[in-house]
Amino acid sequence: MNPLLSRLQPYPFERLRQLHAGVTPNPAYSPISLGIGEPRHATPQLIKDALIGSLAGLASYPGTLGEPKLRQAMSDWLARRYGGLKVDPATQILPVNGSREALFALAQTVIDPGQPGATVVCPNPFYQIYEGAALLAGAQPWFAPSEPARNFGIDWAAVPQAVWEKTQLLFVCSPGNPTGAVMGLSEWELLFRxxxxxxxxxxxDECYSEIYFRDEPPLGGLEAAARLGRHGFKNLIALTSLSKRSNVPGLRSGFVAGDAALIKSFLLYRTYHGSAMSPIVQAASIAAWADEAHVIDNRAQYREKFAQVTPLLAQVMDVALPDAGFYLWAAVPDAFKGSDTAFSRELLALYNVVVLPGSYLARDAQGCNPGAGRIRMALVAQTAECVEAAQRIVQFIQSKVH
Known part of the structure; x- marks a missing residue:
């Protein structure tokens, strides 16, 4: 067996399952889960129609590079979304089977484990694929500290020079999971330098880019590079997906875009890895990337949901509307002595609501676990269910305080 597998930590949802083992939820309440960030809004009909209408494509082997019309649809979307951004569909775009597998595979392409001290820098808290990808590529993850006062934005300037000297890959996530923090142009300028x-x-990692609550959409990495005159996107790969944007997590469709030299190497890796996108998924993806009406509607649903839920929870918790994404990142009240795991267990037992402990989404690094004492709530269900969950959480906290 690959000895590197022993370095992997249990996935957050496996840890959550273990935490809740033996807990009997209160049967007086119907179960509501805010634990997993799985979109549950309806899949747009136009995507379903495209899937059904392309079944003849199952008779052909797909190419790893994808159909030209698919890459053109992706390039066109980037141009519309990011103010005329120019990305060559022939050399700077590659379809992938969801951003999760691409994040993992990219590390295997980029990392040279033969270099002493090969390092991958990750945000903290973070999406656990970053850590697993680094470890299985033979590198060591280094967790960059976040700043609670800045919505847990990452303090990149705090990463020591000795770490940067050994860094081969940097994972960034904007909008962030779990905090929703969005990186600004000055941060990008620092990272490019x-x-x-x-x-x-x-x-x-930009899979949450289309769910936002401010008037101005989040800045993307490629967009930042172009604004700073880096039109070749040197050493930059952006990854995005239809899962959150179009409510199709089961479609497993996204793309990577950026530095043509990196795309060329990534294509070679994926050709051997067998990562070609199914023809029917390609057809559905073309339809999805070409349509913006369903994305606007999806964003409106999230905005309405957060507008109702956030003020309810803010009565009893330190929580605020994020810049983007579909998570609330809330501090556990003092009555629970900072224990996010105790909060999660008791909430399930008494009110049949599942939330994810924040400590499961971070690592002990630079002297602390920045997720400790916080919980992540995924507002992915319908508005009424999310409001009901919030009302139960309010009752739960008030019962502990009074």
Whole structure:
């Protein structure tokens, strides 16, 4: 067996299952889960129609590079979304089977484990695929500290020079999971300067980019590069997906875009890995990337949901509307002595609501676990169910305080 597998930690949802083992939820309440970030809004009909209408494609082997019309649809979307951004569909875009598998595979392509101290820098808290990808590529993850006062934005300047010198890959997530923090142009400028100085690749995870609550949409990595005159996107790969944007997590469809040299190497890796996208998924993806009406409607549903839920929870918790994403990142009240795990267990037992302990989404690093004492709530269900969950959480906290 690959000895590196022993370095992997249990996935957060397996830890949650173990935490809740032996807990009997109160049968007086119907179960509501805010634990897993799985979109539950309806899949747009136009995507279903495209899937059904393309079944003849099952008779052909797909190419790893994808159909030209698919890559053109992706390039067109980037141009519409990011103010005329120019990305060559022939050399700077590659379809992937969801951003999760691409994040993992990119690390296997980029990392040279033969280099002493090969390092991957990750945000903290973070999406656990970053850590697993680094470890199985033979590298060591280093967790960059976050700043609670800045909505847990990452303090990139706090990463020591000795770490940057050994860094081969940097994972960034904007909008962030679980905090919803969005990186600004000055942060991108700093990271590009560091990448130029030390030669590492930046993987920009942007799967939450289309769910936002401000008037201005989140800045993307490619967009930031173009604004700063980096039109070749040197050492930059952006990753995105239809899962959250179009409510099709089961479709497993997304794409990577950026530095043509990196895309070429990634294509070679994926050709051997057998990562070609199904023809019927390609057809459905073309339909999805070409349509914006369903995305606007999806965003409106989230905005309405957060507008109702956030003020309810803010009565009893330290929680605020995020910049983007579909999570609330809330502090556990003092009555629970900072224990996010105790909060999660008791909430399930008494009110049949599942939330994810924040400590499961972070690592003990630089002297602390930045997720400790917080919980992540995924507002993915319908509005009425999310409001009901919030009302129960309010009752739960008030019962502990009074």
């Amino acid at each position: 560091l990448s130029d100085q030390y030669g590492f690749v930046i993987a920009s």
